Amino acid sequence: MSRPTIIAGNWKLNPPRIDGNRLLEEVAEGLSAREFWPESLEVFLIPPLPYLGEWLVRGVSPPIAIGAQHCSPEGWGAFTGEVGVPVLADFGVKMILVGHSERRQRYCETDISVGVRVGRVVAAGVRPCLCVGETEAERDAHETFDVIERQLSAGLESVSADDEIVVAYEPVWAIGTGRSATPQQAAEVHRAIRSSLARQFGVQRADRTAILYGGSVNPGNASGLLAEPDIDGALVGGSSLVAGDFLGIIDRAIETRRGGPAVSK
Ligand code: PGA
DSSP: OOOEEEEEEEOOOOOOOHHHHHHHOOOOOOOTTTOOEETTEEEEOOOOHHHHHHHHHHHOOTTTTEESSSSOOOSSOOOOOOOOOOHHHHHTOOOOOOOOOHHHHHHHHHHHHHHHHHHHHHHOOEEEEEEOOHHHHHTTTOOOOOOOOOHHHEEETTOOTTOOOOEOOEEEEETTOOOOOOOHHHHHHHHHHHHHHHHHHHHHHHHHSSSESSSSSTTTTTTHHHTTTTTTEEEEEEGSSSSSHHHHHHHHHHHHHTTSSSEEE
């Protein structure tokens, strides 16, 4: 069984161009200084759209790859303001977030439209990162597992066992609040997600699928989370906007994957 470990920085609606380009440089320089690099470790930066054009044209150095925060459920056509999966794929985007709770809550994305988007992303040969997670009220009402199951089954409706996907468990109450889930809380949901993937796609596919945790990840709590066998990385918001913090989280991933195969840098 081998699956990737992914550390992805979701910049959301930040920062100004000069700071964003500096942040990219600092992260790239920091990564090139790391001597040991686990073969399984992937790093994504997921900036606002205009950065994508700039960076993808000029190129970014591995191991950094570029992701997008959003895509339209439509492909091409008269949909002002939208960005479609085919154009993102054409420009070299390697992963697309789908169903982030901020999109579900503020931009009325539904389980069904999330599933349509995921279908378009896999059809274009790009990896979707399907975000799922319960609100605080749902957790308090003991509905966490039902919510996750509902979001997974609708979100993965058009996916087959051959498609490469990533799932991110992001409890809504932990996003941007500084209140991360404990490793135990996150791990039990990650186990449930993997079981659900196994029921839908088979055990092998489930074992090869990266399931990331997101919600107030920082260099201080990353080790505990990443040490859990079913937590395969992190989707990082606030801490991805500070190069030292983002690199610190990557270092925790390097430390927890040290026992595995490495590639030379
Ligand atoms: P946060 O955001 O790390 O700032 O909590 C995570 C996310 O929304 O992906």
